[in-house]
Amino acid sequence: MSQNINHQDAKLFPLNYHDSRKRFLELAGMIPGGQLEHWQIPGKKDNDLFTDSIYWPPLEKSENLLVVTSGIHGSETYAGSAILQMFLREIMPALDRRNTGIWLVHAMNPFGFKYHRRVTENGVNLNRNFSVSGELYKTRNLESERMHSMLFKRAPVASLKSPMMDSLQVKDGVAYFGDVTMDQFTKATAPGQFVNPQDLEYGGKQLEPQSAKLVEKLKNLLPKFKDIVALDLHTGLGDQNRLHLLTSGSGKDLNPELFAKLFDTNADKEFYEHTPASAEGFYEVHGALNSAFADLASAQNRVCAITMEFGTLGHSLEAQLKGLNNFVAEHQGFYNGYANAELKSAIEKECFERSYPQSDEWRAAVVSASRGLFKAVCRRASILKD
Numbered sequence: 001m002s003q004n005i006n007h008q009d010a011k012l013f014p015l016n017y018h019d020s021r022k023r024f025l026e027l028a029g030m031i032p033g034g035q036l037e038h039w040q041i042p043g044k045k046d047n048d049l050f051t052d053s054i055y056w057p058p059l060e061k062s063e064n065l066l067v068v069t070s071g072i073h074g075s076e077t078y079a080g081s082a083i084l085q086m087f088l089r090e091i092m093p094a095l096d097r098r099n100t101g102i103w104l105v106h107a108m109n110p111f112g113f114k115y116h117r118r119v120t121e122n123g124v125n126l127n128r129n130f131s132v133s134g135e136l137y138k139t140r141n142l143e144s145e146r147m148h149s150m151l152f153k154r155a156p157v158a159s160l161k162s163p164m165m166d167s168l169q170v171k172d173g174v175a176y177f178g179d180v181t182m183d184q185f186t187k188a189t190a191p192g193q194f195v196n197p198q199d200l201e202y203g204g205k206q207l208e209p210q211s212a213k214l215v216e217k218l219k220n221l222l223p224k225f226k227d228i229v230a231l232d233l234h235t236g237l238g239d240q241n242r243l244h245l246l247t248s249g250s251g252k253d254l255n256p257e258l259f260a261k262l263f264d265t266n267a268d269k270e271f272y273e274h275t276p277a278s279a280e281g282f283y284e285v286h287g288a289l290n291s292a293f294a295d296l297a298s299a300q301n302r303v304c305a306i307t308m309e310f311g312t313l314g315h316s317l318e319a320q321l322k323g324l325n326n327f328v329a330e331h332q333g334f335y336n337g338y339a340n341a342e343l344k345s346a347i348e349k350e351c352f353e354r355s356y357p358q359s360d361e362w363r364a365a366v367v368s369a370s371r372g373l374f375k376a377v378c379r380r381a382s383i384l385k386d
Helices: 017-029 074-094 110-115 142-151 163-167 182-189 209-224 256-262 289-296 317-336 341-355 360-380
Strands: 035-040 050-056 064-070 100-106 168-171 174-177 227-236 243-246 272-275 302-311
Touching: 017 035, 017 050, 017 074, 017 100, 017 110, 035 209, 050 209, 064 074, 064 209, 074 100, 074 110, 074 227, 074 341, 074 360, 100 209, 142 182, 163 168, 163 174, 163 317, 174 182, 174 317, 182 317, 209 289, 227 256, 227 289, 227 341, 243 360, 256 302, 256 360, 272 360, 289 302, 302 360, 317 341
Parallel strands: 064 100, 064 227, 227 302, 243 272
Antiparallel strands: 035 050, 050 100, 168 174, 243 302
């Protein structure tokens, strides 16, 4: 194992949901002036799952608001938990909070965190669930429906290989399923759909309870501030061990002047890279958490709502195919069953690796890149005391 791995950073990753919650609440409670909230998430299997948040108002004047949200995809919360711990231990004590409010949100999807699923107990991808007006729930993604009709099987999973992979061909370095490229499939299905929970990336029919709570809080907070920076923590897409900054592609949630002031993609390249939604393997998202900031902002607000995405399996063609296969097989198995318990366990383990690689090198890289990004952004915002 590499001598350069920071094992202390790697140890910030929790054992499970309850361990993570305990760590977050203990650290948050040690910093005076914070306003804790606990949103109990109702469920059929559990009555002890909570989304916790803590807000520190500015000490003098409300000018800037920094929001960090974690765990919107449940199985990705391990990294979000570690980043929040690092922030509370290192970044928070070094901030000049006279004119800046800080709001941290732990485990937006505690059910998914506990049971290693991206979605809620209702089968909703929370990062497709944010429609403040409710109009998005009335729409149909016809291309997604077409892709599911062509390529998705509604039968018990009988192999580690998704049936979708039976039609796979690679021509000149491009993956095809029949006459559909993998990039076409991704860009059709990944934005989300609001019709069928048994299809991929279901966004629901209404705000999930935690989504509604977050929107309610934002309605209260945003009018108090001019500049709002929101960072939503994710894992999965992109180059292995690399942090990608993703934006929705709509342009509404990224004020160009504020982004240029706080993010220098050249100077900060050792920490992250900015990857547009149009890049191959990436995609625009409908109903993303980031869009809620834009929908709720007024003319006085400058908003930068950004996804921090840490690559896991990698961005090679082989890695993308592996990730897609794991994702599709697990989803199909959840709704249609598996041929046997051993196959179920193997597929769920592979799918979890897509969210949380069991590697200290990856864990340490997540925390190190986040530390570098937070310090750079806070320094440019003139709120870092060192």
